[in-house]
Amino acid sequence: MVFSSILFLFAYLPIVLALYYIVPARWRNLCLFVVNLVFYGWGEPVYILLMLFSITVNYFAGRLISKHRAEDKKARGVLVANTVINLAMLVFFKYYDLFAGTISLIPGVNLPTLGLELPIGISFYTFQTMSYPIDVYRGEADVQKSYISFGTFVALFPQLIAGPIVRYKDVANQLNFRANSVEQFSSGVRRFLVGLAKKVLIANNIGVLWDTYSAMPAGELTVLGAWLGIVAFSLQIYFDFSGYSDMAIGLGRMLGFEFLENFNYPYISQSVTEFWRRWHISLGTWFRDYVYIPLGGNRRGLGRQFFNILVVWALTGFWHGANWTFLMWGLYYALFLMIEKAFLLKWLKKIPRFIRHIYAVVVAVCGWVLFQLDSVRQVGAYYKAMFGGAGGGLWNRADLYRLGSFAVIFIVAILASTPLGKKLYDRLPKRAAAIVTPVLMVLVLVVCTAYLVDATYNPFLYFRF
Amino acid sequence: MSKNSHRVQIVLFLVFIGAFFLLHLCLPDRSFSERENRVMQEAPRFTFSELFSGRFMTKFEKYMSDQFPARDAWTTLKARAEVTQGKQENKNVYLCPVEREPLEYMLIERFDAPEDSVIEKNISALNTLCEATDGEVYFALIPGAGEICKDLLPDDAPMDSQRAVIEKAYALSEAKNVDVFGALDAHDGEYLFYGTDHHWTSRGAYYGYTAFAQAMGFESRPISDFEVETVTTEFYGTTYSSSGFSWVQPDHIERWVQQGENVTITNYPAGSPVEASLYDDSFLAKKDKYASFLGGNTPQLVAETGLADKPKLLIVRDSYMDSAMPFLLEDYSEIHMIDLRYFRTSLREYIAENEIDQVLVCYSVANFSTDTNLFLLGL
Numbered sequence: 001m002v003f004s005s006i007l008f009l010f011a012y013l014p015i016v017l018a019l020y021y022i023v024p025a026r027w028r029n030l031c032l033f034v035v036n037l038v039f040y041g042w043g044e045p046v047y048i049l050l051m052l053f054s055i056t057v058n059y060f061a062g063r064l065i066s067k068h069r070a071e072d073k074k075a076r077g078v079l080v081a082n083t084v085i086n087l088a089m090l091v092f093f094k095y096y097d098l099f100a101g102t103i104s105l106i107p108g109v110n111l112p113t114l115g116l117e118l119p120i121g122i123s124f125y126t127f128q129t130m131s132y133p134i135d136v137y138r139g140e141a142d143v144q145k146s147y148i149s150f151g152t153f154v155a156l157f158p159q160l161i162a163g164p165i166v167r168y169k170d171v172a173n174q175l176n177f178r179a180n181s182v183e184q185f186s187s188g189v190r191r192f193l194v195g196l197a198k199k200v201l202i203a204n205n206i207g208v209l210w211d212t213y214s215a216m217p218a219g220e221l222t223v224l225g226a227w228l229g230i231v232a233f234s235l236q237i238y239f240d241f242s243g244y245s246d247m248a249i250g251l252g253r254m255l256g257f258e259f260l261e262n263f264n265y266p267y268i269s270q271s272v273t274e275f276w277r278r279w280h281i282s283l284g285t286w287f288r289d290y291v292y293i294p295l296g297g298n299r300r301g302l303g304r305q306f307f308n309i310l311v312v313w314a315l316t317g318f319w320h321g322a323n324w325t326f327l328m329w330g331l332y333y334a335l336f337l338m339i340e341k342a343f344l345l346k347w348l349k350k351i352p353r354f355i356r357h358i359y360a361v362v363v364a365v366c367g368w369v370l371f372q373l374d375s376v377r378q379v380g381a382y383y384k385a386m387f388g389g390a391g392g393g394l395w396n397r398a399d400l401y402r403l404g405s406f407a408v409i410f411i412v413a414i415l416a417s418t419p420l421g422k423k424l425y426d427r428l429p430k431r432a433a434a435i436v437t438p439v440l441m442v443l444v445l446v447v448c449t450a451y452l453v454d455a456t457y458n459p460f461l462y463f464r465f
Numbered sequence: 466m467s468k469n470s471h472r473v474q475i476v477l478f479l480v481f482i483g484a485f486f487l488l489h490l491c492l493p494d495r496s497f498s499e500r501e502n503r504v505m506q507e508a509p510r511f512t513f514s515e516l517f518s519g520r521f522m523t524k525f526e527k528y529m530s531d532q533f534p535a536r537d538a539w540t541t542l543k544a545r546a547e548v549t550q551g552k553q554e555n556k557n558v559y560l561c562p563v564e565r566e567p568l569e570y571m572l573i574e575r576f577d578a579p580e581d582s583v584i585e586k587n588i589s590a591l592n593t594l595c596e597a598t599d600g601e602v603y604f605a606l607i608p609g610a611g612e613i614c615k616d617l618l619p620d621d622a623p624m625d626s627q628r629a630v631i632e633k634a635y636a637l638s639e640a641k642n643v644d645v646f647g648a649l650d651a652h653d654g655e656y657l658f659y660g661t662d663h664h665w666t667s668r669g670a671y672y673g674y675t676a677f678a679q680a681m682g683f684e685s686r687p688i689s690d691f692e693v694e695t696v697t698t699e700f701y702g703t704t705y706s707s708s709g710f711s712w713v714q715p716d717h718i719e720r721w722v723q724q725g726e727n728v729t730i731t732n733y734p735a736g737s738p739v740e741a742s743l744y745d746d747s748f749l750a751k752k753d754k755y756a757s758f759l760g761g762n763t764p765q766l767v768a769e770t771g772l773a774d775k776p777k778l779l780i781v782r783d784s785y786m787d788s789a790m791p792f793l794l795e796d797y798s799e800i801h802m803i804d805l806r807y808f809r810t811s812l813r814e815y816i817a818e819n820e821i822d823q824v825l826v827c828y829s830v831a832n833f834s835t836d837t838n839l840f841l842l843g844l
Binding site for chain 2: 005006007009010011013014015017042043044045046182183185186189190193205397398400401402404405406407408409430433434437438441442445446447449450451452453454455
């Protein structure tokens with residue numbers, strides 16, 4: 001189930017909120033646990049079992065580690081075994097077919113592919129569950145004795161299928177006690193509607209343009225068309241993904257949870273390093289705390305740091321999907337990060353701000369070509385078209401028509417990727433805000449509902465994560 | 466913000482999602498949407514096999530959006546929102562302003578040209594038919610509003626050329642090609658196509674008939690010969706249904722030919738003969754008013770005119786022919802119409818059995834480009 005659907009907004013959510021606030025506080029975790037499983041099972045009921053397996057394994061791993069904390073060897077053994085099980089599950093369900101297919105390219109080797117449906121959100125929840133025993137082992141989190149509370153954390157529907165990756169230690173206290181307040185609930189509603197508008201009104205809308213251009217045969221793609229397409233996708237993925245995170249954070253607040261922020265206006269960055277501090281923050285934090293720093297981070301010299309960056313960004317790229325192009329996308333960023341660390345950041349400081357800004361945005365936009373197209377051949381053809389080598393010409397009449405049709409949405413989307421709107425809103429006098437806010441809320445609800453009822457295009461972009 | 470502001474916002478949100486949830490539960494479901502001209506998903510039945518196959522969920526989600534309270538108002542609002550943003554299309558239908566009685570807008574569907582291989586495959590089936598029959602085979606492709614009225618489209622709007630498809634197909638065809646494009650294009654500016662539907666109007670069909678006459682060697686009657694009767698001024702067609710542009714004016718439907726006394730029409734909607742007529746008025750009370758021509762889609766239909774000295778014609782066709790066939794009645798003794806989408810048989814045998822003299826294969830460019838049944842021509 002996805003948030004931006006009639007089913008979620010006008011059936012699941014009202015039922016869940018009603019149930020949640022009707023049952024006594026001590027049953028709320030159980031209530032959440034059950035509705036979470038319904039939410040998750042809606043797409044593929046069989047995979048509820050996989051999720052329960054994951055919850056159970058990590059729950060007991062946490063308990064065992066906490067029990068054997070005094071004997072480091074045993075605790076360590078459990079931790080290693082648990083991490084291996086988690087990763088094995090992720091690798092098997094997500095990457096097996098890619099590996100089998102790739103190995104089978106060797107003459108004489110023929111591994112069968114399985115064609116398993118990827119369990120939705122497996123990359124998100126595996127990372128969440130995996131970090132819990134590690135934190136217990138490190139002494140950064142207390143053990144969770146209640147199976148239901150732990151299960152509620154793992155399967156918590158707001159962040160289950162598209163993040164943010166919430167770590168156990170960040171919500172541990174809230175699992176045991178949540179003080180619900182009117183302020184928190186209403187801020188949750190506002191945040192949810194911001195996310196809904198980002199997803200339904202901006203991302204879905206502008207995504208149509210990318211779909212048009214990415215489906216075009218390479219020879220027909222003009223330079224203008226190729227850039228329009230990839231800029232549209234850059235905006236689509238940002239508004240889609242950050243919209244989901246906003247909705248998750250908002251829903252969390254309606255239920256009394258506070259999740260950490262996941263996006264911080266990435267497209268205003270002035271370097272690639274900064275971009276990754278602003279983009280999908282929960283994933284970056286996860287890799288930093290559980291891979292980069294354990295590998296030595298930047299404390300063992302530049303050579304070792306570069307190696308660590310390569311490892312972390314190869315994994316980051318590959319985490320996004322079982323395709324070698326994702327690995328390349330990760331390495332693409334590793335390259336820029338290393339160059340920036342080596343000398344570019346110092347140079348950038350000396351040049352005007354808007355050039356730094358253009359540099360960061362162009363790197364990100366060009367990166368999305370690697371990210372979103374399926375094969376190296378398509379990626380190559382698209383780059384060629386972007387830089388005029390595909391023979392489609394500079395522009396054609398259809399490009400102008402599309403530019404005209406999408407001009408308004410482009411302008412809105414570009415402005416909305418900056419903190420401008422938020423700044424203006426925050427400067428509203430209190431009494432004006434008291435009127436403007438509910439008006440905007442109703443407007444968003446009404447227009448989003450219209451677009452959802454008449455949904456011709458409402459993709460879920462994270463089916464490969 | 467004051468606590469009351471927070472409360473107001475919460476209530477607004479909860480009332481909105483709660484109210485539509487309850488309304489959906491309370492309001493009766495509808496099984497058919499007149500506006501969209503399609504069957505709506507009703508509440509799916511729960512079974513475990515449907516659950517585990519995932520079909521239950523898919524149907525349930527469709528059910529939620531199909532039966533959403535005041536669905537038609539929401540789809541109109543979405544179309545309005547698109548236009549407000551500066552878009553001139555919704556769901557592949559262009560909203561084209563025009564001053565042409567009775568229309569203020571024409572809704573023109575985007576045409577995407579097929580691969581050359583599709584044209585080649587279809588034409589090779591046609592050529593097989595030409596070789597296998599002794600009678601003359603004629604071939605006609607009817608362009609749509611997207612070609613004839615392309616000057617009405619938004620500036621630079623993407624629209625593949627239907628004329629190019631016609632030219633490619635005609636170049637490969639071994640049948641005698643009929644220049645329908647020329648006949649229609651000469652009268653651009655008249656009410657040739659419905660504003661809210663993909664079909665040609667009776668006037669458009671008349672010009673099509675003049676092109677048939679020229680190619681097939683009979684005299685066409687002048688326009689002044691016809692007494693035109695307007696049978697409805699409330700026709701909302703297929704592009705209206707799919708686009709959501711619900712604020713446009715309805716079309717008129719005209720009848721140019723009245724059924725003569727000696728003409729008998731036999732329809733074979735399900736294999737067995739049923740007596741029929743040129744027009745089925747019952748459709749004028751329904752949404753699909755174009756189906757009042759010959760009663761809509763059918764596998765096979767035979768018209769006998771009683772003019773024994775005239776030849777026998779077989780038309781392999783799509784729905785455009787429903788409104789054009791009446792014009793041909795004075796020039797043939799029998800007209801057989803076959804729609805390959807529903808009628809699967811060997812045309813060669815059919816032609817021999819019914820002693821057909823002439824064959825007309827007549828399709829709209831849009832159907833010719835997408836219909837996967839044309840290979841049956843060669844059987």
